[in-house]
Amino acid sequence: MLDAILIKECADPSLKPAIVEQFVDAVGSPDPLAISVKSGGRLLLVPKAKTADEAMEIIRQNVGHSVVRVGLTQFPAGVGAKDASELKPDLVEPCANLRMGTAMFAKILRIVTKWYGSPQSEEVFPQIFDDAVYAWKTGEFEGESVFQAEDPGGVVTEQPSSVVQRDAQTRADQPGEPAASAQSKVQDAGIRIDLSRIGGQH
Template sequence: MLEAALIKECADPSLKPAIVEQFVQAVGSEDPLAITVKSGGRLILVPKPKTPEEAIAIVRESIGGAIVRVGLTQIPAGIGLKDASELKVDIVDRCTNLRMGTAMFAKILRIVAKWYGNPTSEEVFPQLFDDAVHAWQTGKFEGESVFQAKDPGGAVVQRSTLKVDDAAHAEEDETAETPDEPRVKPDNAGIRIDLTRIGGQK
Protein backbone atom coordinates (compact mmCIF):
# COMPACT_ATOMS: atom_id res chain seq x y z
CA MET A 1 0.00 0.00 0.00
CA LEU A 2 1.31 3.42 -0.94
CA GLU A 3 1.91 5.99 1.77
CA ALA A 4 -0.38 9.01 1.62
CA ALA A 5 2.65 11.32 1.84
CA LEU A 6 4.27 9.68 -1.20
CA ILE A 7 1.07 10.06 -3.22
CA LYS A 8 0.67 13.69 -2.14
CA GLU A 9 4.26 14.59 -2.93
CA CYS A 10 4.86 12.58 -6.09
CA ALA A 11 1.68 11.48 -7.87
CA ASP A 12 0.09 13.43 -10.71
CA PRO A 13 -2.26 15.97 -9.08
CA SER A 14 -4.97 15.35 -11.69
CA LEU A 15 -5.59 11.89 -10.20
CA LYS A 16 -7.36 11.43 -6.88
CA PRO A 17 -5.21 9.63 -4.25
CA ALA A 18 -7.59 6.64 -4.16
CA ILE A 19 -7.27 6.27 -7.95
CA VAL A 20 -3.46 6.46 -7.73
CA GLU A 21 -3.52 3.66 -5.17
CA GLN A 22 -5.86 1.50 -7.27
CA PHE A 23 -3.69 2.10 -10.35
CA VAL A 24 -0.49 0.94 -8.63
CA GLN A 25 -2.31 -2.05 -7.12
CA ALA A 26 -3.58 -3.03 -10.58
CA VAL A 27 -0.39 -2.67 -12.61
CA GLY A 28 2.57 -1.93 -10.36
CA SER A 29 5.02 -3.54 -7.98
CA GLU A 30 5.89 -2.98 -4.34
CA ASP A 31 9.56 -3.25 -5.29
CA PRO A 32 10.87 0.03 -6.79
CA LEU A 33 13.66 -1.97 -8.50
CA ALA A 34 11.24 -4.44 -10.12
CA ILE A 35 11.93 -5.08 -13.81
CA THR A 36 9.67 -7.01 -16.19
CA VAL A 37 10.98 -7.89 -19.64
CA LYS A 38 8.75 -9.30 -22.39
CA SER A 39 9.76 -10.24 -25.91
CA GLY A 40 7.33 -11.65 -28.45
CA GLY A 41 4.73 -12.01 -25.73
CA ARG A 42 7.04 -14.14 -23.58
CA LEU A 43 8.34 -13.19 -20.17
CA ILE A 44 12.14 -13.06 -20.07
CA LEU A 45 13.78 -13.80 -16.74
CA VAL A 46 16.35 -11.21 -15.69
CA PRO A 47 18.57 -11.05 -12.58
CA LYS A 48 16.99 -9.30 -9.59
CA PRO A 49 18.86 -6.01 -9.13
CA LYS A 50 20.11 -5.04 -5.69
CA THR A 51 20.82 -1.37 -6.45
CA PRO A 52 19.36 1.31 -8.74
CA GLU A 53 22.57 1.20 -10.80
CA GLU A 54 22.20 -2.55 -11.35
CA ALA A 55 18.56 -2.04 -12.28
CA ILE A 56 19.28 0.58 -14.92
CA ALA A 57 22.10 -1.56 -16.35
CA ILE A 58 19.67 -4.48 -16.77
CA VAL A 59 17.09 -2.16 -18.38
CA ARG A 60 19.66 -0.81 -20.87
CA GLU A 61 20.78 -4.34 -21.79
CA SER A 62 17.21 -5.60 -22.21
CA ILE A 63 15.57 -2.69 -23.99
CA GLY A 64 16.63 -3.57 -27.54
CA GLY A 65 13.76 -5.48 -29.15
CA ALA A 66 11.93 -6.10 -25.88
CA ILE A 67 9.28 -4.36 -23.78
CA VAL A 68 10.79 -3.41 -20.43
CA ARG A 69 8.62 -2.29 -17.51
CA VAL A 70 10.24 -0.67 -14.52
CA GLY A 71 9.62 0.21 -10.91
CA LEU A 72 6.66 1.02 -8.72
CA THR A 73 4.26 1.72 -11.61
CA GLN A 74 5.92 -0.68 -14.08
CA ILE A 75 6.32 2.21 -16.49
CA PRO A 76 7.57 1.23 -19.96
CA ALA A 77 11.24 2.23 -20.15
CA GLY A 78 12.59 4.12 -23.10
CA ILE A 79 9.40 5.85 -24.29
CA GLY A 80 10.44 8.83 -26.38
CA LEU A 81 14.16 8.14 -26.05
CA LYS A 82 16.44 7.63 -29.04
CA ASP A 83 19.08 5.67 -27.18
CA ALA A 84 19.13 3.43 -24.10
CA SER A 85 22.03 5.45 -22.72
CA GLU A 86 19.59 8.34 -22.21
CA LEU A 87 17.80 6.35 -19.51
CA LYS A 88 18.43 7.86 -16.10
CA VAL A 89 18.77 5.92 -12.88
CA ASP A 90 15.97 7.96 -11.27
CA ILE A 91 13.40 5.95 -13.25
CA VAL A 92 13.62 3.42 -10.41
CA ASP A 93 13.31 6.10 -7.71
CA ARG A 94 9.93 5.64 -6.01
CA CYS A 95 8.90 9.29 -6.26
CA THR A 96 10.13 9.84 -9.83
CA ASN A 97 8.62 6.57 -11.04
CA LEU A 98 5.27 7.38 -9.40
CA ARG A 99 5.31 10.88 -10.89
CA MET A 100 6.11 9.63 -14.39
CA GLY A 101 3.77 6.64 -14.19
CA THR A 102 0.74 8.52 -12.87
CA ALA A 103 1.24 11.38 -15.37
CA MET A 104 1.27 8.85 -18.20
CA PHE A 105 -1.73 6.98 -16.80
CA ALA A 106 -3.65 10.25 -16.41
CA LYS A 107 -3.00 10.92 -20.11
CA ILE A 108 -4.29 7.45 -21.00
CA LEU A 109 -7.40 8.08 -18.89
CA ARG A 110 -8.01 11.28 -20.86
CA ILE A 111 -7.58 9.39 -24.15
CA VAL A 112 -10.10 6.76 -23.03
CA ALA A 113 -12.51 9.39 -21.67
CA LYS A 114 -12.39 11.30 -24.96
CA TRP A 115 -13.25 8.10 -26.85
CA TYR A 116 -16.26 7.68 -24.53
CA GLY A 117 -17.31 11.26 -25.26
CA ASN A 118 -15.92 12.72 -22.01
CA PRO A 119 -18.75 11.47 -19.76
CA THR A 120 -19.61 13.64 -16.77
CA SER A 121 -21.14 10.87 -14.65
CA GLU A 122 -18.97 9.29 -11.96
CA GLU A 123 -20.80 6.01 -12.55
CA VAL A 124 -18.95 5.50 -15.84
CA PHE A 125 -15.54 5.90 -14.26
CA PRO A 126 -14.93 2.24 -13.25
CA GLN A 127 -15.26 1.24 -16.91
CA LEU A 128 -12.95 4.08 -18.01
CA PHE A 129 -10.42 3.03 -15.36
CA ASP A 130 -10.58 -0.61 -16.42
CA ASP A 131 -10.06 0.29 -20.08
CA ALA A 132 -7.18 2.61 -19.16
CA VAL A 133 -5.49 -0.14 -17.10
CA HIS A 134 -5.85 -2.54 -20.03
CA ALA A 135 -4.37 0.09 -22.35
CA TRP A 136 -1.47 0.58 -19.89
CA GLN A 137 -0.78 -3.14 -19.85
CA THR A 138 -1.03 -3.65 -23.63
CA GLY A 139 0.25 -0.25 -24.79
CA LYS A 140 -2.76 0.18 -27.10
CA PHE A 141 -6.29 1.54 -27.09
CA GLU A 142 -8.50 1.19 -30.13
CA GLY A 143 -5.43 0.19 -32.17
CA GLU A 144 -3.44 3.29 -31.24
CA SER A 145 -0.23 3.38 -29.18
CA VAL A 146 -1.24 5.15 -25.98
CA PHE A 147 2.28 5.90 -24.79
CA GLN A 148 3.18 7.79 -27.96
CA ALA A 149 -0.26 9.36 -28.46
CA LYS A 150 -0.91 13.05 -28.03
CA ASP A 151 -2.53 14.12 -24.77
CA PRO A 152 -6.08 15.31 -25.55
CA GLY A 153 -6.13 17.41 -22.37
CA GLY A 154 -9.18 18.15 -20.27
CA ALA A 155 -10.30 16.70 -16.97
CA VAL A 156 -11.73 13.27 -16.22
CA VAL A 157 -14.61 12.95 -13.77
CA GLN A 158 -13.36 10.47 -11.17
CA ARG A 159 -14.97 8.64 -8.31
CA SER A 160 -13.35 9.02 -4.91
CA THR A 161 -13.02 5.25 -4.71
CA LEU A 162 -13.35 2.42 -7.18
CA LYS A 163 -15.74 -0.14 -5.78
CA VAL A 164 -14.99 -2.71 -8.49
CA ASP A 165 -11.94 -3.46 -10.59
CA ASP A 166 -13.76 -3.99 -13.86
CA ALA A 167 -17.19 -4.41 -15.41
CA ALA A 168 -17.08 -8.22 -15.30
CA HIS A 169 -16.06 -8.09 -11.66
CA ALA A 170 -18.96 -5.74 -10.93
CA GLU A 171 -21.68 -8.35 -11.30
CA GLU A 172 -19.85 -10.78 -9.02
CA ASP A 173 -19.21 -8.16 -6.36
CA GLU A 174 -22.66 -6.57 -6.11
CA THR A 175 -23.41 -8.44 -2.89
CA ALA A 176 -19.88 -8.33 -1.48
CA GLU A 177 -19.50 -6.56 1.85
CA THR A 178 -15.98 -5.31 1.19
CA PRO A 179 -15.78 -4.44 -2.53
CA ASP A 180 -12.85 -2.06 -1.95
CA GLU A 181 -10.43 -4.86 -1.17
CA PRO A 182 -7.68 -5.07 -3.82
CA ARG A 183 -7.79 -7.94 -6.27
CA VAL A 184 -5.45 -10.79 -5.32
CA LYS A 185 -2.50 -10.91 -7.68
CA PRO A 186 -1.65 -14.34 -9.16
CA ASP A 187 1.67 -14.37 -7.30
CA ASN A 188 -0.11 -13.92 -3.98
CA ALA A 189 -3.01 -16.31 -4.57
CA GLY A 190 -3.30 -19.30 -2.30
CA ILE A 191 -3.03 -22.88 -3.52
CA ARG A 192 -6.34 -23.89 -5.07
CA ILE A 193 -5.51 -27.57 -5.75
CA ASP A 194 -4.41 -30.04 -3.10
CA LEU A 195 -1.06 -31.30 -4.36
CA THR A 196 0.03 -32.88 -1.08
CA ARG A 197 -1.00 -36.41 -2.07
CA ILE A 198 0.85 -36.44 -5.41
CA GLY A 199 3.89 -38.64 -5.23
CA GLY A 200 2.84 -40.05 -1.88
CA GLN A 201 1.15 -43.12 -3.33
CA LYS A 202 3.10 -46.29 -4.04
Protein backbone atom coordinates in the same frame (compact mmCIF):
# COMPACT_ATOMS: atom_id res chain seq x y z
CA MET B 1 -0.04 -0.50 -0.26
CA LEU B 2 1.37 2.86 -1.30
CA ASP B 3 2.41 5.38 1.30
CA ALA B 4 -0.07 8.28 1.45
CA ILE B 5 2.77 10.81 1.72
CA LEU B 6 4.44 9.38 -1.39
CA ILE B 7 1.14 9.73 -3.28
CA LYS B 8 0.61 13.29 -2.03
CA GLU B 9 4.13 14.47 -2.87
CA CYS B 10 4.85 12.52 -6.04
CA ALA B 11 1.70 11.42 -7.87
CA ASP B 12 0.17 13.43 -10.71
CA PRO B 13 -2.21 15.96 -9.08
CA SER B 14 -4.92 15.36 -11.70
CA LEU B 15 -5.54 11.89 -10.23
CA LYS B 16 -7.26 11.42 -6.88
CA PRO B 17 -5.19 9.46 -4.32
CA ALA B 18 -7.64 6.52 -4.35
CA ILE B 19 -7.25 6.24 -8.14
CA VAL B 20 -3.43 6.40 -7.89
CA GLU B 21 -3.53 3.60 -5.33
CA GLN B 22 -5.86 1.52 -7.47
CA PHE B 23 -3.71 2.09 -10.57
CA VAL B 24 -0.53 0.92 -8.79
CA ASP B 25 -2.42 -2.07 -7.32
CA ALA B 26 -3.57 -3.04 -10.81
CA VAL B 27 -0.32 -2.65 -12.75
CA GLY B 28 2.55 -1.91 -10.40
CA SER B 29 4.98 -3.61 -8.07
CA PRO B 30 5.75 -3.03 -4.38
CA ASP B 31 9.47 -3.17 -5.27
CA PRO B 32 10.85 0.10 -6.72
CA LEU B 33 13.63 -1.91 -8.41
CA ALA B 34 11.23 -4.40 -10.03
CA ILE B 35 11.89 -4.97 -13.73
CA SER B 36 9.85 -7.08 -16.12
CA VAL B 37 11.05 -7.81 -19.64
CA LYS B 38 8.79 -9.13 -22.39
CA SER B 39 9.84 -10.16 -25.85
CA GLY B 40 7.42 -11.47 -28.46
CA GLY B 41 4.70 -11.66 -25.82
CA ARG B 42 6.80 -13.89 -23.54
CA LEU B 43 8.06 -12.83 -20.13
CA LEU B 44 11.84 -13.19 -19.89
CA LEU B 45 13.61 -13.98 -16.64
CA VAL B 46 16.05 -11.29 -15.60
CA PRO B 47 18.20 -11.20 -12.48
CA LYS B 48 16.65 -9.37 -9.52
CA ALA B 49 18.32 -6.00 -9.13
CA LYS B 50 19.61 -5.21 -5.65
CA THR B 51 20.70 -1.62 -6.38
CA ALA B 52 19.59 1.19 -8.68
CA ASP B 53 22.82 0.76 -10.71
CA GLU B 54 22.13 -2.95 -11.26
CA ALA B 55 18.56 -2.14 -12.26
CA MET B 56 19.73 0.47 -14.79
CA GLU B 57 22.22 -2.03 -16.26
CA ILE B 58 19.47 -4.64 -16.77
CA ILE B 59 17.17 -1.98 -18.28
CA ARG B 60 19.85 -0.74 -20.71
CA GLN B 61 20.67 -4.29 -21.82
CA ASN B 62 17.04 -5.02 -22.72
CA VAL B 63 15.53 -1.72 -23.88
CA GLY B 64 15.24 -1.43 -27.63
CA HIS B 65 14.61 -5.09 -28.42
CA SER B 66 12.17 -5.95 -25.63
CA VAL B 67 9.36 -4.27 -23.69
CA VAL B 68 10.85 -3.27 -20.35
CA ARG B 69 8.64 -2.21 -17.45
CA VAL B 70 10.19 -0.65 -14.36
CA GLY B 71 9.53 0.25 -10.74
CA LEU B 72 6.45 0.95 -8.64
CA THR B 73 4.24 1.75 -11.65
CA GLN B 74 5.97 -0.67 -14.06
CA PHE B 75 6.65 2.36 -16.25
CA PRO B 76 7.63 1.50 -19.84
CA ALA B 77 11.35 2.22 -19.93
CA GLY B 78 12.61 3.75 -23.14
CA VAL B 79 9.42 5.61 -24.06
CA GLY B 80 10.55 8.74 -25.85
CA ALA B 81 14.25 7.83 -25.57
CA LYS B 82 16.24 7.49 -28.79
CA ASP B 83 18.99 5.53 -27.15
CA ALA B 84 19.51 3.42 -23.99
CA SER B 85 22.18 5.89 -22.83
CA GLU B 86 19.42 8.54 -22.43
CA LEU B 87 17.71 6.49 -19.71
CA LYS B 88 18.01 8.09 -16.30
CA PRO B 89 18.27 6.37 -12.90
CA ASP B 90 15.11 8.17 -11.74
CA LEU B 91 13.22 5.34 -13.51
CA VAL B 92 13.85 3.27 -10.38
CA GLU B 93 13.53 6.10 -7.86
CA PRO B 94 10.11 5.63 -6.18
CA CYS B 95 8.95 9.25 -6.24
CA ALA B 96 10.11 9.94 -9.82
CA ASN B 97 8.70 6.62 -11.05
CA LEU B 98 5.33 7.39 -9.43
CA ARG B 99 5.36 10.91 -10.91
CA MET B 100 6.13 9.66 -14.45
CA GLY B 101 3.80 6.68 -14.20
CA THR B 102 0.79 8.59 -12.89
CA ALA B 103 1.31 11.44 -15.40
CA MET B 104 1.39 8.88 -18.24
CA PHE B 105 -1.64 7.03 -16.82
CA ALA B 106 -3.56 10.33 -16.49
CA LYS B 107 -2.85 10.95 -20.19
CA ILE B 108 -4.13 7.45 -21.05
CA LEU B 109 -7.25 8.09 -18.95
CA ARG B 110 -7.83 11.31 -20.94
CA ILE B 111 -7.41 9.40 -24.24
CA VAL B 112 -9.93 6.75 -23.13
CA THR B 113 -12.31 9.37 -21.68
CA LYS B 114 -12.27 11.26 -25.00
CA TRP B 115 -12.96 8.02 -26.91
CA TYR B 116 -16.01 7.47 -24.66
CA GLY B 117 -17.27 10.94 -25.61
CA SER B 118 -16.02 12.64 -22.42
CA PRO B 119 -18.86 11.53 -20.10
CA GLN B 120 -19.09 13.43 -16.83
CA SER B 121 -20.69 10.70 -14.74
CA GLU B 122 -18.96 8.77 -11.95
CA GLU B 123 -20.80 5.59 -13.02
CA VAL B 124 -18.81 5.38 -16.26
CA PHE B 125 -15.46 5.72 -14.53
CA PRO B 126 -14.90 2.02 -13.65
CA GLN B 127 -15.17 1.06 -17.33
CA ILE B 128 -12.86 3.89 -18.41
CA PHE B 129 -10.40 2.95 -15.66
CA ASP B 130 -10.38 -0.73 -16.70
CA ASP B 131 -9.83 0.19 -20.35
CA ALA B 132 -7.00 2.54 -19.36
CA VAL B 133 -5.35 -0.18 -17.23
CA TYR B 134 -5.62 -2.60 -20.17
CA ALA B 135 -4.10 0.06 -22.45
CA TRP B 136 -1.27 0.56 -19.93
CA LYS B 137 -0.53 -3.17 -19.88
CA THR B 138 -0.68 -3.64 -23.67
CA GLY B 139 0.61 -0.22 -24.74
CA GLU B 140 -2.34 0.22 -27.10
CA PHE B 141 -5.87 1.55 -27.19
CA GLU B 142 -8.02 1.24 -30.29
CA GLY B 143 -4.93 0.35 -32.33
CA GLU B 144 -2.98 3.42 -31.25
CA SER B 145 0.21 3.37 -29.17
CA VAL B 146 -0.88 5.13 -25.99
CA PHE B 147 2.61 5.90 -24.72
CA GLN B 148 3.57 7.84 -27.87
CA ALA B 149 0.11 9.35 -28.46
CA GLU B 150 -0.62 13.05 -28.13
CA ASP B 151 -2.28 14.08 -24.90
CA PRO B 152 -5.80 15.16 -25.88
CA GLY B 153 -5.94 17.46 -22.85
CA GLY B 154 -9.15 18.10 -21.02
CA VAL B 155 -10.09 16.52 -17.73
CA VAL B 156 -10.39 12.92 -16.71
CA THR B 157 -14.00 11.84 -16.19
CA GLU B 158 -15.33 12.48 -12.70
CA GLN B 159 -13.29 10.19 -10.48
CA PRO B 160 -14.87 8.72 -7.39
CA SER B 161 -12.93 9.65 -4.27
CA SER B 162 -13.10 6.11 -2.97
CA VAL B 163 -11.57 3.11 -4.68
CA VAL B 164 -13.76 1.82 -7.52
CA GLN B 165 -15.30 -1.59 -6.94
CA ARG B 166 -15.04 -4.08 -9.77
CA ASP B 167 -18.37 -5.26 -11.27
CA ALA B 168 -17.68 -8.88 -10.37
CA GLN B 169 -17.10 -7.98 -6.74
CA THR B 170 -20.28 -5.93 -6.63
CA ARG B 171 -22.26 -8.86 -7.98
CA ALA B 172 -20.60 -11.24 -5.52
CA ASP B 173 -21.61 -8.98 -2.63
CA GLN B 174 -25.28 -9.03 -3.59
CA PRO B 175 -27.28 -11.63 -1.67
CA GLY B 176 -28.28 -14.64 -3.72
CA GLU B 177 -31.71 -16.22 -3.64
CA PRO B 178 -32.85 -17.41 -0.27
CA ALA B 179 -32.39 -21.16 0.14
CA ALA B 180 -36.14 -21.75 0.53
CA SER B 181 -37.05 -20.30 -2.85
CA ALA B 182 -34.20 -22.20 -4.53
CA GLN B 183 -35.49 -25.40 -2.89
CA SER B 184 -39.08 -24.82 -4.04
CA LYS B 185 -37.86 -24.21 -7.59
CA VAL B 186 -36.18 -27.63 -7.57
CA GLN B 187 -39.43 -29.28 -6.50
CA ASP B 188 -41.42 -27.42 -9.16
CA ALA B 189 -39.02 -28.33 -11.94
CA GLY B 190 -40.64 -31.61 -12.90
CA ILE B 191 -38.88 -34.62 -14.41
CA ARG B 192 -36.36 -33.77 -17.11
CA ILE B 193 -34.98 -37.25 -17.92
CA ASP B 194 -36.77 -39.58 -20.31
CA LEU B 195 -37.02 -42.83 -18.32
CA SER B 196 -39.43 -44.54 -20.71
CA ARG B 197 -36.75 -46.74 -22.30
CA ILE B 198 -35.59 -48.33 -19.06
CA GLY B 199 -36.77 -51.90 -18.70
CA GLY B 200 -37.72 -51.98 -22.37
CA GLN B 201 -36.80 -54.80 -24.76
CA HIS B 202 -33.12 -55.72 -25.16
